Amino acid sequence: MKIIVQMDPIERLNLAGDSTFALLLEAQERGYDIDIYTPDMLTLNDGILSTKAQQIKAYHSPDRIEELNHPRSVLLDEYDIVLMRQDPPFDMSYITATHLLETIQDKTLILNNPFYVRNCPEKIFVNKYMEFMPHTLITRNISEIIKFRDEYKKIIIKPLYGNGGANVFYSDDTDRNFGSIIENFMGLNNEPFIIQQFIPKVKEGDKRIILIDGEIVGAINRLPQDGEIRSNMHVGGLPAKTEITEGDAKICNAISQDLKDFGLFFAGIDIIDNLITEINVTSPTGIREILQLSGIDVAKIFWDQAERKINN
Known part of the structure; x- marks a missing residue:
């Protein structure tokens, strides 16, 4: 099988914990032909979508990616699968890449479906399932933010299209820096931002559950370091083994069909x-930690299911 992966530059990856690298390793094990490219190399010329790509091999112990050739021009509709794996920011560059990939969607399998990646931003899409969420506000209106803070007392403020725990702040109704935090957000860009009621049990962890084609395949808990409210592994969150609870399963069942229907x-x-805070559909992480802690090989399940999609 021929696959091509749209991803961040190799030099930016932390291979030891990188989920894209885990997927590449499993693809390599299966004998796939693997090419990679960065989104800025996409070119649409008279309706024909191409990119500059490199063939690679992935190796474990030590983790490394070997580039087998110089970048060459390839047509994306000649691959069995195009895998979108670049990290946010979810900006116009990211959105444009989804539009370009849509031009070949009737000729090759794109994972995830670029139309719905674009139309289901993770901190907005999740609001469809409000019955499972903490109280949530999306706005730039300062008076609405103050009213929300006054009602719920303890809040989390974060960028609407950020990732990895960057620019995530805790505040409460006694915080003298509240005005400065809001000024910081107003100066970041002209987008709304998201404010959620603080969940005190975050100190017990933020559970990441991976779903493939709408089905639960594995999970890890991410524990914040002492004195920290952010549990993202990008900012030092510590992975820990966990189990799927009845409440977790109920949430997953509620969103499962939409994930399948939307590709x-x-x-x-x-x-x-037991409260869902976001649904990550751009570049979910946690594959290697799940394997290490639970023995569940998410990468293997991923490619098993992808092959079934191709063969059906």
Whole structure:
């Protein structure tokens, strides 16, 4: 099988914990032909979508990626699968890449479906399942933010299209820095931002559950370091073994059919104290930690299911 992966530059990856690298390793094990490219290399010329790509091999112990050739021009519709794996920011560059990939969607399998990646931003899409969420506000209106803070006392403020725990702040109704935090957000860009009621049990962890084609395949808990409210592994969160609870399963069942219908084949949902905070459909992580802690090989399940999609 021929696959091509749209991803961040190799030099930016931390291979030891990188989920894209885990997928590449399993693809290599299966004998796939693997090419990679960065989104800025996409070119649409008279309706024909191409990119500059490199063939690679992935190796474990030590983890490394070997580039087998110089970048060459390839047509994306000649691959069996195009895998979108670049990290946010979810900006116009990211959105444009989804539009370009849509031009070949009737000729090759794109995971995840670029139309729904674009139309289901993870901190907005999740609001469809409000009955499972903490109280949530999306706005730039300062008076609405103050009213929300006054009602719920303890809040989390974060960028609407950010990732990895960057620019995530805790505040409460006694915080003298509240005005400065809001000024910081107003100056970041002209987008709304998201404010959620603080969930105290975050100190017990933020659970990441991986779903493939709408089905639960594995999970890890991410524990914040002492004195920290962020549990993202990008900012030092510590992975820990966990189990799927009845409450977790109920949430996953509620969103499962939408994930299948929308072609959001690979998704990661974040749950704190039985409340879902976001649905990651851009580049879910946690594959290698799940394997290490639970013995579940998510990468293997991913490609098993992808092959079934191709063969059906």
